[in-house]
Amino acid sequence: MHTVIRWTTPERVICLILLGVSLSFMPKFMHPFGVLKYITLRFGLVFCLVFLPLKIKSFRWHRIDVLLFTWLFAQVLSTVVSSPWPDGGFKAEGVLLPGILYLLAKASLGETIKSKSFALIFVLPGLAQSVIGLLQYLGLFLPTSSYFLNYESQVFGTVGGANVLGAFLAVSLPFVYFTIRVENEKQRVLWAISLILILIVLILTKSRGAWVATAVGLIVYKWESVIQLLKALSSNRRLMYPLTLLTLGALSFLIIVIYKLNPDSASGRLFIWSVSWDMFMDNLWTGVGFGNFGQNWLEHQGNYFAESQDESIYKLAVNLASAHSQYLHILAETGILGIGIFLAFLFSILSSIYTGLRRVNTNQRQVLLTLTAALATLFTHALVDDVLRSLIVNLQFMIILSLLILVIQKVNYPEEVRLKQTWKRSRLLVLILLIPLSHASSNKITGEILWKEGQEDAISGNWDCAISKYMETMKYLPNNSELDFYLGAAYAKTGNAKKALELIKNSQKGLSDKNQYITLGKAYIDNGQYELAERILRQVLRYYPGLLNPHFWLSRIFYEQGDLERARSELQVILDAENILNSTRVEMVKEDARLALNKLLRHNDN
Numbered sequence: 354m355h356t357v358i359r360w361t362t363p364e365r366v367i368c369l370i371l372l373g374v375s376l377s378f379m380p381k382f383m384h385p386f387g388v389l390k391y392i393t394l395r396f397g398l399v400f401c402l403v404f405l406p407l408k409i410k411s412f413r414w415h416r417i418d419v420l421l422f423t424w425l426f427a428q429v430l431s432t433v434v435s436s437p438w439p440d441g442g443f444k445a446e447g448v449l450l451p452g453i454l455y456l457l458a459k460a461s462l463g464e465t466i467k468s469k470s471f472a473l474i475f476v477l478p479g480l481a482q483s484v485i486g487l488l489q490y491l492g493l494f495l496p497t498s499s500y501f502l503n504y505e506s507q508v509f510g511t512v513g514g515a516n517v518l519g520a521f522l523a524v525s526l527p528f529v530y531f532t533i534r535v536e537n538e539k540q541r542v543l544w545a546i547s548l549i550l551i552l553i554v555l556i557l558t559k560s561r562g563a564w565v566a567t568a569v570g571l572i573v574y575k576w577e578s579v580i581q582l583l584k585a586l587s588s589n590r591r592l593m594y595p596l597t598l599l600t601l602g603a604l605s606f607l608i609i610v611i612y613k614l615n616p617d618s619a620s621g622r623l624f625i626w627s628v629s630w631d632m633f634m635d636n637l638w639t640g641v642g643f644g645n646f647g648q649n650w651l652e653h654q655g656n657y658f659a660e661s662q663d664e665s666i667y668k669l670a671v672n673l674a675s676a677h678s679q680y681l682h683i684l685a686e687t688g689i690l691g692i693g694i695f696l697a698f699l700f701s702i703l704s705s706i707y708t709g710l711r712r713v714n715t716n717q718r719q720v721l722l723t724l725t726a727a728l729a730t731l732f733t734h735a736l737v738d739d740v741l742r743s744l745i746v747n748l749q750f751m752i753i754l755s756l757l758i759l760v761i762q763k764v765n766y767p768e769e770v771r772l773k774q775t776w777k778r779s780r781l782l783v784l785i786l787l788i789p790l791s792h793a794s795s796n797k798i799t800g801e802i803l804w805k806e807g808q809e810d811a812i813s814g815n816w817d818c819a820i821s822k823y824m825e826t827m828k829y830l831p832n833n834s835e836l837d838f839y840l841g842a843a844y845a846k847t848g849n850a851k852k853a854l855e856l857i858k859n860s861q862k863g864l865s866d867k868n869q870y871i872t873l874g875k876a877y878i879d880n881g882q883y884e885l886a887e888r889i890l891r892q893v894l895r896y897y898p899g900l901l902n903p904h905f906w907l908s909r910i911f912y913e914q915g916d917l918e919r920a921r922s923e924l925q926v927i928l929d930a931e932n933i934l935n936s937t938r939v940e941m942v943k944e945d946a947r948l949a950l951n952k953l954l955r956h957n958d959n
Contacts (some may be wrong), residue, residue, distance in 0.1 A: 356636050360470050363461035363959045367752060369456065371399040375478050377520070378511035378718035380498040382801045386513035390744050394450050402458055402783045415758050417705060420698040425452045427694055428643045431687055435642025439832055440863050444644040447744070458755035466720060466759050470526035474752060475727070480547050482510040486518060493815030494874075505615065506559040517743045519560025520734050521891035522551050523567045523644050524749050527574050527726035531719065531807045555564035561615075562737035570730030574722060577766065591720040622677055624669040628657045630677035633684040647674030648686075657859045658910055667899035675742055682742065693738040697954060702728065702757070709761045717760060779958045800829030804836065807937045816846045834863030842872045850879035867897055874906055901927045901942045908949065917953060926949040 377389040392554070407423035427446050432444040465471035486508045499505070506515035529551060533544045556562060572579055632641060633651045641649045648675045658667065676682035684692050706725050713721055731740060731750060740746045807822030823840040830836055841856030853876040857869060870893040877886035887910050890903040897903075908923035927946035932939045 372478045404543040431643035455751040475525045475528040483551045483554040508557040515558040519558040520740045522555045523563040531723040566730045566734035569733040570726045574726035579695030629681045638688045640686045651896040672895045676740045680740045682739040796829040834860045845876045
C-alpha cells in the first residue's frame with residue numbers, strides 16, 4: 354500500500370537551494386558557471402537561516418561529522434596559507450558554504466527520514482537540468498553560452514559542463530528509482546517517464562565516467578538482489594564459472610568500447626593523471642596547496658615532457674586547473690595528510706553504512722540503500738573526475754551525507770533528544786548580514802559584467818575601450834590575477850610595454866597560463882629586453898613543445914638582433930610542423946611564418 358507523504362517546508366527550502374544554484378546561469382558573465390552560483394548559495398543560506406523553521410529535535414555529533422569538518426578545516430588552512438588574499442579567502446568561502454549547508458540540512462531535515470518525499474530534493478533539480486539538456490541538444494535553449502562550443506558534447510545544462518551534468522544526473526538517479534518504487538500507480542508512470550528523460554540526457558552528455566558510475570549505483574541500489582543472485586550462482590558451480598568468465602569478458606569489452614568512443618580523450622586523461630602524480634610526488638606531505646593545482650600544472654607538465662622525450666605526446670599539452678580524478682586532485686593539492694583525512698572520512702562512512710544496514714528495519718533499509726547508492730555513484734565517478742570541485746555536485750554530496758547521518762543516528766539512537774529552540778531570537782543578527790552580503794555580491798556581479806564587456810571590446814579590436822572597461826572592473830574586483838593579465842595584454846596590444854610588463858608579472862602571483870607567458874614575451878620584445886623575452890618564450894616551449902607561436906616571436910627576436918639565420922630557422926620549424934589537430938589557427942600561424950620568411954629572404958638577398 355502506497356501513501357502520500359507531505360512535502361515539508363525544510364525539504365522545499367533545501368530543494369530550492371539546490372535548484373537555484375544549478376540554474377544560476379548568465380551567458381553575459383565571463384565565468385557563467387561560477388560567480389552567480391556562489392552568490393545564489395550565499396543568499397540562499399542567509400534566507401534559510403532567517404525564514405526556515407528549523408526543527409532541531411536531535412543534533413548529535415557523529416564521528417563522520419568530526420572527520421568531515423576536519424577535512425574541510427584542512428582545506429581552508431591549506432588555501433589560506435598557500436594563496437594570496439583575497440584569492441585565498443574566496444577559495445575558503447567555497448569550502449565553508451557547503452559545510453554550512455550540511456549543518457543546516459542536518460538541523461532541519463530530521464523529519465524527512467520518516468517520510469518518502471526526501472527523494473524529491475534531488476529528483477526535481479535533476480529533472481529540470483534534463484529538460485534544459487534536451488533543449489540544448491535540439492538547439493532550442495537560447496541562453497546557452499559559447500564557452501563550451503568546441504567541447505565534445507553540447508549537452509551540459511547550466512551546471513558547468515557535460516561531465517558535471519553527467520555526475521549531477523547520475524547521482525540523482527537512485528532517488529528517481531526510490532520515488533518510482535514508493536509512489537502510487539498514477540504518479541509512478543509520471544516518474545518513470547522522468548527516469549527515461551534523465552537517462553536519455555545522461556547518454557547525450559557523453560560522460561563515460563557518469564555511465565559507469567550509474568551502473569555501480571544501480572548495483573548498490575539492488576544490492577539485496579545481487580547478493581541473492583551471487584548465492585544462487587555459488588551453489589551451482591557448473592553455472593558459476595562460465596558466468597564469471599562471461600562477466601569478465603563483458604567488462605573487458607565495455608572498457609574497450611568506452612576507450613574507443615574517444616581514444617584521444619582517454620589518452621589525455623592518462624597523461625593528466627601521470628603529471629598529477631608527479632605533482633604529488635614533488636610535494637609529498639602537504640601538496641601544492643588547496644586550489645593551487647592550476648598554478649603549478651604547467652611547470653610539472655614541462656618537467657614531464659623533458660623527462661619523457663616522446664614527441665608523440667606533445668599534442669596532449671593542456672592548461673588545467675584539476676586532475677580529472679578526485680583522489681589524485683586531493684593528493685596533488687593536499688598531499689598525504691589531506692588524502693589521509695579524506696580516506697579516513699570515506700572509511701567512516703562505509704563502516705557506518707555497514708553497521709546501519711545490519712540494524713535497520715525494512716523502511717529504513719530502503720532509504721539507507723538509496724543514499725548509499727547515490728554516494729557509490731558519486732565516488733565511482735570521482736575516480737575519473739574531480740566531481741566535488743563542482744559546487745552543485747558538492748552541495749548534492751553534503752545534503753546526501755546529512756540525510757545518511759540522520760538515518761544512521763536514528764537507528765543507533767531511536768529515542769530523540771529534544772533541544773531547547775532559541776533560534777528565533779538570533780534571526781535578526783542573521784538578517785543584518787544581508788547588508789554587507791548584498792554590497793559584496795553586487796560588486797562581484799557588476800565587475801564580472803564589466804569584465805565581459807571589456808572582452809567583447811577586445812575581440813572587436815577596440816583596445817582603448819577594453820582598457821577603460823578593465824580599469825573600471827578593477828574597482829569592483831581588486832587583486833584579481835586573471836584581470837591583471839587581461840589588462841596587461843590589452844596594454845601590450847596598444848604598445849604600452851611598460852604597463853603591460855608590470856601587470857602581467859603581477860598576474861603570475863595567482864595565474865599560470867600559456868597565453869600569459871607568450872604575451873609577457875611579446876611585451877619584453879616591445880620593450881627591447883630580448884634576453885628576457887627569449888627566456889620566457891623558451892619556457893613556454895618547455896610547457897608546450899608542440900606550440901608554434903613562440904617560434905614566430907623567437908624569429909623576431911633574432912631578426913631584431915641581426916641573427917637572420919636563427920630567425921629563418923625558427924620560421925622553418927613552424928612551416929615543417931604537421932597540423933595534427935587540423936586547426937585553422939595553426940594554418941594562420943603557418944601563413945604568417947611563410948610571409949615572414951619570404952620577407953626575410955628578400956632582405957637577405959638585398
